[in-house]
Amino acid sequence: MIYFDSAATTLQKPRAVSAAVASAIGNLTTPGRGEHSASRMASEKMLALRTLASKMFDVSSPENVVLTMNATHALNLAIKSLVSPGDTVVISGYEHNAVTRPLHAIGDVTVRVVNGQLFNADQMAEGFEKAVDGDVKAVICTHVSNAFGYVLPIDDIAAICKKHGIPLIVDASQSAGILPVRLGAWGAAYVAMPGHKGLYGPQGTGLLLCGNGRLPDPLLQGGTGSLSRLQEMPDFLPDRMEAGTQNVHGAAGLLEGLRFVSGFVPGRIARYEGHLISMLADGLRRKKNYRVFHSGDDMSVLSVTHNSLVPEELSEKLAEKGVATRAGLHCAPLAHLSAGTGQTGTLRLSASVFNTEAEVERVLALMP
Amino acid sequence: MYFCMAVFFYTFRAMKRCGGANLCASSGLNIYRLLRIHSYGEAVGLQSYLLICRSITHAQRMNAVLQSAGVSGRIFRPPVGLTEKGCSYAIRIGAPYFAQAMRHLRLAQLLPERVFVSADNGGYREIVP
Numbered sequence: 001m002i003y004f005d006s007a008a009t010t011l012q013k014p015r016a017v018s019a020a021v022a023s024a025i026g027n028l029t030t031p032g033r034g035e036h037s038a039s040r041m042a043s044e045k046m047l048a049l050r051t052l053a054s055k056m057f058d059v060s061s062p063e064n065v066v067l068t069m070n071a072t073h074a075l076n077l078a079i080k081s082l083v084s085p086g087d088t089v090v091i092s093g094y095e096h097n098a099v100t101r102p103l104h105a106i107g108d109v110t111v112r113v114v115n116g117q118l119f120n121a122d123q124m125a126e127g128f129e130k131a132v133d134g135d136v137k138a139v140i141c142t143h144v145s146n147a148f149g150y151v152l153p154i155d156d157i158a159a160i161c162k163k164h165g166i167p168l169i170v171d172a173s174q175s176a177g178i179l180p181v182r183l184g185a186w187g188a189a190y191v192a193m194p195g196h197k198g199l200y201g202p203q204g205t206g207l208l209l210c211g212n213g214r215l216p217d218p219l220l221q222g223g224t225g226s227l228s229r230l231q232e233m234p235d236f237l238p239d240r241m242e243a244g245t246q247n248v249h250g251a252a253g254l255l256e257g258l259r260f261v262s263g264f265v266p267g268r269i270a271r272y273e274g275h276l277i278s279m280l281a282d283g284l285r286r287k288k289n290y291r292v293f294h295s296g297d298d299m300s301v302l303s304v305t306h307n308s309l310v311p312e313e314l315s316e317k318l319a320e321k322g323v324a325t326r327a328g329l330h331c332a333p334l335a336h337l338s339a340g341t342g343q344t345g346t347l348r349l350s351a352s353v354f355n356t357e358a359e360v361e362r363v364l365a366l367m368p
Numbered sequence: 369m370y371f372c373m374a375v376f377f378y379t380f381r382a383m384k385r386c387g388g389a390n391l392c393a394s395s396g397l398n399i400y401r402l403l404r405i406h407s408y409g410e411a412v413g414l415q416s417y418l419l420i421c422r423s424i425t426h427a428q429r430m431n432a433v434l435q436s437a438g439v440s441g442r443i444f445r446p447p448v449g450l451t452e453k454g455c456s457y458a459i460r461i462g463a464p465y466f467a468q469a470m471r472h473l474r475l476a477q478l479l480p481e482r483v484f485v486s487a488d489n490g491g492y493r494e495i496v497p
Binding site (some may be wrong): 033043044064224236239 | 450
């Protein structure tokens with residue numbers, strides 16, 4: 001299979017990831033519970049993960065790195081900690097349902113959507129400048145659009161939030177492991193990311209990075225191995241947010257994924273994936289029967305539409321020939337509305353470090 | 369005799385920990401290190417301190433600071449009745465190293481939640497460091 005659906009989840013993982021998961025099963029038990037070596041080793045593995053993540057993503061303390069099931073879980077934790085009914089929030093016009101659905105579920109939330117032309121970062125930043133004021137409770141913004149690969153001006157948006165003292169939640173689902181993600185430099189309240197996309201970890205893992213002094217509200221209450229006589233969840237991280245047995249096997253794999261990604265020269269992954277996506281974009285433009293949504297060389301995601309075939313038909317034809325893509329709205333109807341593809345969606349191709357130029361050429365040959 | 373056997377056994381284990389250091393070449397230094405390794409008192413009955421941590425992660429971070437400072441400690445679960453809050457983790461360190469440990473933990477801003485010292489009756493009493 002030629003796999004170009006890494007924006008959904010990366011299929012090819014470094015060998016060390018699966019080896020770590022396999023080793024964890026049968027050797028690691030629950031951290032923070034027993035006195036035996038299997039529990040201690042599990043605790044050490046978790047600390048190693050938190051420590052590496054805190055260094056990679058500019059988090060002040062390993063304890064501020066919370067293990068979640070995925071980015072959606074992390075976003076729900078962050079959003080529901082900051083936003084209550086009656087609040088006003090600002091989001092970009094390119095957010096995923098993992099942001100818009102929790103806001104909808106909270107109810108009675110005024111959502112100011114900063115619409116902007118696709119790939120126009122200056123316009124987006126100006127839009128946030130106008131939308132953010134003292135009435136705003138939180139700003140939630142994706143770093144990279146999962147549908148279009150559009151890199152939003154997070155540095156500018158973070159500066160606007162800092163200026164107004166508004167907490168910022170960043171959805172780093174498509175940027176973690178590819179572009180610099182810096183909780184501390186942004187001054188963000190929370191950053192959410194999946195473990196199973198650009199970090200090459202197993203499914204069932206994600207991270208919620210918490211800003212200094214932030215104490216999110218837990219979604220689950222249960223055992224933490226600490227302060228067990230108290231019936232309130234602990235008032236410190238990460239225990240407060242990690243009731244029950246964590247996915248230690250997954251965490252062991254995610255640690256290897258982080259090690260894999262951090263072994264690259266900074267920017268190398270973004271440049272390589274951007275190069276492959278640019279090759280795809282240029283090749284499809286030459287076919288003349290595609291509308292190609294592409295700008296710049298730092299994109300790992302490409303969306304296209306065909307003059308006569310709907311995206312689902314395109315995706316099916318490619319799947320029959322062994323090419324994995326994704327068609328539709330990509331769980332981001334807001335993004336498609338903003339880009340003008342709300343009626344049909346798009347065909348999305350998304351790269352990983354394991355894709356090659358030869359694969360790009362093969363895909364171009366197979367595209368109708 | 370038992371003390372000599374203990375010294376022999378723990379010296380051998382210390383040599384392994386020290387990467388096979390030549391005991392004969394630096395016997396004084398290694399015996400000092402041997403006593404430090406067991407400074408938390410279980411082997412030789414010295415007074416010890418319990419640094420109560422809020423969580424396993426807190427305990428691990430504190431222990432990492434202590435190890436970097438050359439203070440050996442052991443993370444373990446203290447009796448659940450020691451504090452009114454139930455399960456916790458603690459680091460046990462030997463009395464001679466308590467002041468050094470606290471100094472390094474203060475510098476790292478990783479202070480224990482509470483501190484207990486072993487009491488004459490075999491239990492622990494809380495102190496304010």
